[in-house]
Amino acid sequence: MSTTIEDTIVALATAQGISAIAVIRLSGPEAIKITQKCFKGKNLEEQPSHTIHFGNLHHEGKIIDEVLVSIFKAPNSFTMENAVEISCHGSPFIIKEIIKALLRQGARLAQPGEFTKRAFLHGRFDLAQAEAVADLINAETDNARQAALNQMRGGFSKEINHLRDELIHFASLIELELDFGEEDVEFAKRDDLRELIQKIQSYLRALIDSFDQGNVIKNGVPTVIAGKPNAGKSTLLNALLNEERAIVSDIPGTTRDAIEDEIILGGINFRFIDTAGLRETKDVIEAIGVERTRERMKKASLILYLVDLSNATENEIEEQVHELKALAIPYLMIGNKMDQADNTLLKKLESQPFIFISASNKTNLSLLKEKILEKVQIKEVKKGDVMVTNLRHYQNLLQTNESLDLVLTGLDSGVTGDFLAMDIRQSLHYLGEITGTITTDDLLDNIFSKFCIGK
Template sequence: MIPNDTIVALATPSGAGAIAVIRLSGLDAITIASGVFKSVSKKVLSEQKTHTIHLGHIVDGKREIDEVLVSVFNNPNSYTGENVVEISCHGSLYIQQEIIQLLLREGCRMANAGEFTLRAFLNGKLDLSQAEAVADLISSDNEASHQIAMQQMRGGFSTEIAKLRQELMNFASLIELELDFAEEDVEFADRSAFKALIDKIVVVLKRLIDSFAVGNVIKNGIPVAIVGEPNVGKSTLLNALLNEDRAIVSEIAGTTRDTIEDEISLGGIGFRFIDTAGIRETKDVVESIGIKKTFEKIEQSQVTMYLFDAEKNINNLETVRVEIEKIRNKYPQKPLLVIANKIDTLDDIQLTEINNTIVEVLLLSAKTGFGVEQLTNSLLNLINTGALRNNETIITNTRHYDALLKAFEEIQKVKHGLETGLSGDLLAIDIRQALYHFGEITGEITNDDLLGNIFTNFCIGK
C-alpha cells in the first residue's frame, strides 16, 4: 500500500553549514508548509505553481525562526511523485531542529531511511534498480563509480532487462495459449524465432554477468598489496602514490609492523593501497604477526606489487627472480607487478641487466618519483575499462548479479528444452522462473522484506 502521510527530514548532511535543506513529501506537504511560511510578497504557498521558488520566513505563531527559500513541486511532477516542498534555511543546527520540530507539530512525521526514494519507487517514478543507483550515486567517490551509477539511474540497465523480459513474456503468452489448445495440437509460438530469442538472451546475460567482475572492484575500490623484503621502499612508494607522508619511512628494517591502507583515485578508478610488513625471517614476535598479516593481505588483494631493492640486489638478481616466481606460483590467478626500486643510484649497464634477468620489471625510484607514472599506467591497464569507454552496462550490485545468475540458469534450461523437444507445459515452468528473476531486478516482482533490506541502507532524507 502506498502511504499518504507527510514525511519530513533533513536532506543535507547533518551538522552546521552555510545552508541546510529540509524536505517534505506527502499529500499535505504543501498545505503544512504554507501554514508556517510567510512570503515577503504576501503569496499563499498552496496557490503557487509547481517548480517555483519563494522567499519568505518560517514562523511559529508570531515568532520568526529564519529567512528561507521554499521550493514547491506539485504531484506527480516531483522526485517522489507526491507533493514535495524543500525549505532552504541557514545551516545552524538550532535553526534546523526548530523548523523540523515545528513541522512535526503541524502534522508531519520523521522520514525513515530511504523513504523518499521508496515512495518514488512505489509511485512509479523509478524502478528498483534505478532506486538502488541513487544510493550508489551518493556513495560514489571516483569518476568510474559515478559514471556507472549515473548510467543505471537513467535506466540503462533496467531498460535492457525490461526489453528482454517483455520479448520473453510475449513468447511465454503464446506457449501458455498452446496449452489451452493442447488437444488440437496447435503451435502458436514459432520455435525457430523463440530459439533465436533465447540465444540472444544468453549472450546478453553472459555479458552482464561477466561485467560484475569489473563493476564490483570499480564500486568498492581495487585492493593492491605492496609487498617485498624489509626496507625496499614500500612505504616510500605508498607515500609517492598518495602524494603525502602517510606511512613512516625509516632506514631501520622492519619499521612497518602492521598493514597501512589508504585510497586514491587513478584515472577515475579507486585503488586501495595496502602497505605491508616486510617479508623476512625474524624472531621479533610483533614483526612476525605483521608478516603473517602480509600474506593475508595478498590473499585479499586483487593485485600484488612486489618491490625489491635494485641497488642492494644488483649482484643477486637470480635469487630475486626465484622469489618472484614463488609468489607467481603461489598466486597464479592474481596479477603481479614486479618493481625494481632505488634505481636512481644505478648506471645504464646495471639497468639493462635488471631488464634482462627479471621478466616485465618496472624500473622505479620512489624517492625521486621516477617511474611512478608508468606504474600508474600499468595498474590502469590491468582494469578492463573498455566497457566504461563504450558506455556499456556494467553490473555493480550483488543483488542484481545473483538475480542474473538465477535467470541465466533458467534460460539455459529453456534452451536445452527447445533443443530436446521438451513439451510446452514444462518449457512454460522454466520461462516463468526466468521472468520472475528478471522482475526481481527492476521491481515488477518484490516483497516488503526485500524493499526493507534495500531502503534501510539509504541515508535519512533520501
C-alpha cells in the same frame, strides 16, 4: 510506531555538519500544509508548483531562521507527492530546531532512502534506475558518474524489459498450449523458442562480462603494496599520494597494520593499501600484521610487489615471483632503490617484467602509473553505454542465464510444455527482480537501507 506511504516525511538532504546553507526536505500529502504551520510569509498552499518563497520559520512564537521554501505539487515532484525543500542556514542547531518544529506539526523522520523508495513505488522510475541514484551520488570519478547516469536514464532497464517482453510472449503461447492439453497443438514453435533463447543468452553474456569493468568503475581497484620489511612500501604510498600518509622508518616492521588511501589514475579510483612487511617474526603483533597482509593480497585486484634492490638476491626474487604467481592475482614486480642497486643484478632483471623506481626520489613514478593503468585496462564510459555495475543485477543475470540453460536442455530432451513454462517463468522472475517488476518487502528494504537518510 508503524509507518506507511501516506505519512509525510522529513529529513536533512545536505551533508551533516556546519555549512553556509542546508536543505531540509519534506514529502507526503501534508508536506505543504505542515510547512505552512511553521512559516510566516505567503500562504504556501495557495502558491503554484515549482515556486520559491522567502519568509521566517518559527516555533512556539520564536523565529528559528530566515528561509527560502521551494514548493513542488504532486505529481510534479521527485517522489510524485507534494514536496517541500527548505533552504536554511547550515547551523546544526538551526537544522535540529526546524526539523523538531516540523515533527511537532505531524511529519515523521524519513527512513534511509525513503524519498527514492517513494519515487519508485509511485512509478517515477524502476528499481534499477533507483539504485543508480545512489551510485550517482557516490560517484568519485567521471567514469562512475557516466555509468550511473546511463543506468538512471533507463538504457539498461529498457534492454532488460525488452528481453522480458519477448520471453513473456513465448511463455503465454506455451501456457495456451496447456489449455489445449488433450489436443495436439503447438502454438509456440520450438525452433523459434530455441533461437530466441540463444539470442537472449548472447546478450546476457555480454552484460555479465561487462561486470568486471563495471565493478571496477563503481568500486575502484583495491591495490595492495606488498614486499619484505624496508622495501619502501610506505615511502611508495606517500610518493603516490604526494603526502606523508604512512610512517617511514629505517627500522624493519614499522608498519604493523594496513594503511589505506585513494588516488584517481586515468579516471579510475585506486584504493592503495600499504601493508606490513612479509617475513617470519617472533613479535606477536607484527606476526598478526603479516598474516593480515597475506589475507589482503588474496582479496586484492592488483598487487604492487616491491623488491629492495639494495640488498635482494636473484634467488630471493625468484621465490617471491613464484609465490605471487601461485596467488593467480594480477601483479607488478617493482624494483625499488634502483639508485642503490648492484649493476649486475639490474642487468639480470632487465630481461624480466620489472619496473625500476626510487620511491624516495620519486624516480620513474610516471612509468609505474602507466603500467598500473595497463594492468587494469578500463575503457572510457560513454553516453548510452550499457554496463552492469551492481552485484545484485549481476547475480540475477547469472540466475536468468542458468534458467535459460534449463529451457534449452528441456528442448533438447523433448520435455512437455509445462516443464518448459516452469523454467521460462523462473527466468522471468530473475529478470523482473532487476527492474522491480517483481519485488518483495525484504528486497526493497535491503536496497533502500543503504541510501542516505535524505535521499
